[in-house]
Amino acid sequence: MKRTLHNWFFVALVDILAFNAANIVAFMIRFVFRLPPYNFDAFLRLFPFETLSLILLFFFYGLYDRPVSKTSRELISAVVTAIIVNTFFAAMVSFLIVNIGFPRSVFAISAGLQMVVFVGWRLLYRSWSLRSSPHVHVLVVGPKREWPELTIRAGKYLPRIHLHFLQAEDELPSGLVPRIGAVVLGTVDQDTKSRYFIECMRHNIPCLWRPDTYDLLVAGSELTSLGETPMFSLASIRTRHGSAAVKRLADIAVSFFGLIGISPFLLLIALGIVIDSGRPVLYWQERITAGGRRFMLVKFRTMIPDAEKATGPVLATADDPRITRLGKFLRAAHFDELPQLWNILKGDMSLVGPRPERPAFVDQHRRNIDFYELRHLSTPGLTGLAQVAGSYSSTPEEKAAYDLEYAKTWSWLKDLSILIRTIIQIPFKGDK
Structure with missing residues (x-):
């Protein structure tokens, strides 16, 4: 200490x-x-x-x-x-x-x-x-398929480590406990999680685990009482009306003057798309905004025309053959997103917030991810916490957790930080 x-x-x-x-x-x-x-x-x-x-x-x-x-x-x-x-x-x-x-x-x-x-x-x-830094023995617990990822995460927390691996159903060797300096949990059931929590608290060992949406939802809840019964008071994650109004005014100002300021650049991109792959220049796609309302998101077209005519809604991959030559550059630099300043000006989106999803993917995630609907309490954004804190390989569950964390911890400083980090990280992260 x-x-x-x-x-x-x-x-x-x-x-x-x-x-x-x-x-x-x-x-x-x-x-x-x-x-x-x-x-x-x-x-x-x-x-x-x-x-x-x-x-x-x-x-x-x-x-x-x-x-x-x-x-x-x-x-x-x-x-x-x-x-x-x-x-x-x-x-x-x-x-x-x-x-x-x-x-x-x-x-x-x-x-x-x-x-x-x-x-x-x-x-x-x-x-x-x-x-x-001293070498630390770290116990990684989870499915074998997660061991490489958990090793990377453990290495970020404790860089000089000796790793030990167990699956959820394995018994914890008694001789290993005194040597363990930290435990990292992957996807394990609640009984396994509880068992390791108890062991870690008993031996004063740090325990790291990836929070799910439920963990994030109840994190920071106030402990109160109802009579003699201890109760948790769950705080709202909605932005207060005054703050929401000022955030909206900031969105209007930035999007309005932004569209005017970069209009020559937008015209140059439009000309490049026409030369590279013809028309149309813009691509309109249905997305979900706050409250579950549908709207038409606009982007510069980066794929061949009618790219999803045969396949239906599918996510693009890194080497997707449907992406045009200029489209690869626009996606890597995120210039294809610039027309969304129009969506922000209209009020369908904000500068910062969860990225808006397509209806087909929203229906799928609602069935598979607990509390997914809560992300629609926030206005979707041009960029968000999941985009700057996550990675290209982040799962929908991880992105939903980032979106819930953003809603629970929103502040003006956080929005400004996300905007700055987005600008800084674009050259490193490319298309996400």
């Missing part, structure tokens, strides 16, 4: 020093190695608040968790997102408060320097932590 606290203070101290050093260097670059008193005094009035907000944002994005708990890509994404949000916050404060004013170029220069410095130092710290 003392070592963990000591490490946290060390990391936070380096963060504070690096952050303010980047700001000072940004001033010197902007003013050609001079520090004008008026402008620098404005920075001195702002920097305590800006520093505090950065530390809080680093907490929010898990940058003070164990350094090996994130992959390098996740670490870079979290650092860059936190810096962008903090820079936006500082620029807004300096704009609103007259006596805290200096050239906005300082913010841009400082943000660039911060990204280089923080990404570099945090990757070095993560590398050092990996080398100095």
Whole structure:
């Protein structure tokens, strides 16, 4: 515990020093190695608040968790997102408060320097932590088909591990328990899960398992009582009316000005589609929005015309022969989704929310996934938590769990974070 606290203070101290050093260097670059008193005094009035907000944002994005708990890509994404949000916050404060004013170029220069410095130092710290982490015996329990995936997940949590594998029906060897440092559960029945929960609590062993939609639904419920009977109070996951109205206004503003601003680019894509594979340019498809209402989602066409005429509704695969040459690029860059700004402007969609599904898939998921209907309490989005936190191979059950987590933990900061992470991750994740 003392070592963990000591490490946290060390990391936070380096963060504070690096952050303010980047700001000072940004001033010197902007003013050609001079520090004008008026402008620098404005920075001195702002920097305590800006520093505090950065530390809080680093907490929010898990940058003070164990350094090996994130992959390098996740670490870079979290650092860059936190810096962008903090820079936006500082620029807004300096704009609103007259006596805290200096050239906005300082913010841009400082943000660039911060990204280089923080990404570099945090990757070095993560590398050092990996080398100095002790080896831990990890017990993986689940079907054999899940062992490779569970091994990857265990490796993200505890990078230097010795793995032991059991299936749900296997007995736990008594001699193994004293050596186990963590347990990772895959798809197991409730009896098996309860058995391992008891063993882990009895021996003070961390236990990790993938939550299903029920786990997420009841997580954070308030423990109350009805007379002398203990009861759970389940909180609503609906966005409050005031917040929903402001979110809608933000959607209208961004989609309206976005369509105007990128209209030349949209016309260029349309021309490319006509040259590559002819008409039509746009593809309209029925999807489900909030409340189960149907609407027509619009995208740039990336497949051959009438691609589903013979097969009916089927999901596209990575090497789908129906995808056109230009369509592969548009899908990888997600440019095929840009016309959905029109759906956002109309109110069928939002910038951030669960991705809208087709009616055929919704009917299928309703039968197979518990509480799937709850995702329709939120307005579907252009991007969502499942798109930035999941992977191409995420199952419908995993995506539904991400959607429920988003609905339960919604905030303005989460929406902004998802938007920024989407922009950052597009080159890495491609078509999802």
